[in-house]
Amino acid sequence: MGPGGACWRGGGVPRGLKRWLSSSAPAPRVCVVGSGPAGFYTAQHILKHHGGARVDIFEKLPVPFGLVRFGVAPDHPEVKSYGAEDNRVLGIPGENLSGVYSARAFVGWYNGLPENRDLKPDLSCETALILGHGNVALDIARILLSPLHLLRKTDITDGSLAALACSKVKRVWLVGRRGPLQVAFTIKELREMINLPGARPVLNPADFTGLENAIKDAPRPRKRLTELMIKTALEKPGVKPMEAQAAAPREWGLKFQRSPQEVLPTADGRRARGIRLALTRLEGWGDSAKAIPTGDVEEVECGLVLSSIGYRILPLDPAVPFDTQRGVIPNSSGRVEGVPGLYCSGWVKRGPTGVIITTMNDSFDTAHSVLEDLQGGVLDMSTSREGFGAVESILRSRGVRPVSFSDWEKIDAAEVARGKAAGKPREKIVDPQEMLQLIGH
Incomplete structure (x- = not known):
């Protein structure tokens, strides 16, 4: 299944x-x-x-x-969590342009899922945009912005690590249709993102106006999560030591109440150069709130678009x-x-x-x-x-x-041995034919 x-x-x-x-x-x-x-x-x-x-x-x-093997993020071996056979499509013009990927394919690429081993995402742009406000979206942002020395200690695939070493991405926007009270990520993942070395959060204080009162009676997890976002948004740049600011050449931010309308092509019509977002207003309250387009639009320049709006x-x-x-x-x-x-x-x-x-x-x-x-x-x-x-x-x-379980144990031993030689927990084999050759099939 x-x-x-x-x-x-x-x-x-x-x-x-x-x-x-x-x-x-x-x-x-x-x-x-x-x-x-x-x-x-x-x-x-x-x-x-x-x-x-x-x-x-x-x-x-x-x-x-x-x-557990092919899930969310190699630096989260204790919480790997996602699966499904397919991803939801955006259903908008331009989603088939080069530079637009589903979260499932991108996660599969850096986790060594055989079907995604040849993805070869283009990371030559400075700005990436992720559609979605869930843990998978935060995982992808973290992988894109993490210092290489942290990723080298994980079981991320060698090819992905090499591609990330050459990445020019230094800014990641996470975009959601609804507001701060409807985000689906959890406080642990948000806190880790906020504390990511070399990257600074960019949250607009105006997005959180009046939310202190709105969350007074909210369930404790939602209240704590919202309070952390408010605190992060209100922190003045000068609060942190100048050395820390200088050591943060990368940044990430949350954009709310924006719905994808069209991926904009480059002049030759082949690659993504940006995305047009419809601004929305919320009708209803809490998790049942619906995003309704206001008629206004916004264009964001980005050469990499990742869709993390759920799986199918x-x-x-x-x-x-x-x-x-x-x-x-x-x-x-x-x-x-x-x-x-x-x-x-x-x-x-x-x-x-x-x-x-x-x-x-x-x-x-x-x-x-x-x-x-x-x-x-x-x-x-x-x-x-x-x-x-x-x-x-x-x-x-x-x-x-x-392939029997004892065959898998041979593959497992080979991956662990290769990883040990590279100073990693394991080096995953991503080609099924190589796996079968290893066990004599």
């Missing part, structure tokens, strides 16, 4: 659910499609609470772990129901509607939101449904299932050699 979710058949013991210890109970074979956190957490929960269960996990790539789940198979409007598999607590024995978790279950802890809890919820259905006799256990043995026979008959 891709790194953003898992689909399959089928902390602490769930309420009202006994632990399966009886040797006479049937041994269910569970197939999990997708080896990201959604798949692994569900498998873990089922195995923990059903002593006889057997779980086979299938992954389309030669390496496991989905977004693709349908799995015609036999699996899919809600195209919501971009999810219709389900109830992970049970796929109309298909007994089929379950889903992760972003295919709830949509592309949340981080790894969200996915963990979501996966436990789905696993709970599987265990309930096993215990209640809902699933047909009368027929013996061979599991991977049967699948392996089919693959062998077709001349396909799957």
Whole structure:
């Protein structure tokens, strides 16, 4: 199902659910499609609470772990979090120009996702603009502006590091349709961005007028986040030592209430030179506020445009129901509607939101449904299932050699060894053919 979710058949013991210890109970074979956190957490929960269960996990790539390996940022190994098969399109003129990329492709490029290894983004411009006010947008801004000595200590790919070493980008704007009270990033990521060495934040105090009163009764996380933005916006340039200002040759800033209207081309019509933004006003309050165009526009010069407006789940198979409007598999607590024995978790279950802890809890919820259905006799256990043995026979008959977990361990060892030689945690292999050659396929 891709790194953003898992689909399959089928902390602490769930309420009202006994632990399966009886040797006479049937041994269910569970197939999990997708080896990201959604798949692994569900498998873990089922195995923990059903002593006889057997779980086979299938992954389309030669390496496991989905977004944990290919996720948000190499300098955040503890919170890597994003996934999905596709990205949302902007739907505006010029989005196919050279210099315009989706966040998913750009993140995949610096994290070594094989399909994005040849992206070769042009970083020769001084100003980059990111559409989106989420953690992924902040991650990309941080990678673009981080000092190289910090990135060299991470598992960022060697090719990406070389490209960033030649980057001319020194200014990054993060643009959102709505206002400061609707940003989707979290305070930890914002604070890290504010404290990034060599880069200074540029926030307009006028964007925060009157917000102190507006957030008095807001939930604590939203209140603290907004207070940090206000504090940063009101800080006078002279407050910081002159040495610190001189040591900050790069800058980044937040632009609010602006909606992308058109990516503007260079004279030859081939590359992005800027973007036209429609100014908006907000109708409504809080998370439900909607951005309505005012009729005014603004043009921002930028040679690099990155779209971080969310991700899109693709349908799995015609036999699996899919809600195209919501971009999810219709389900109830992970049970796929109309298909007994089929379950889903992760972003295919709830949509592309949340981080790894969200996915963990979501996966436990789905696993709970599987265990309930096993215990209640809902699933047909009368027929013996061979599991991977049967699948392996089919693959062998077709001349396909799957990559086993022990094969992955060889790839893992090679990457760690290459990384050690370069003073990094690992040097990812980005070419699947090279991975297969390494394990003798």
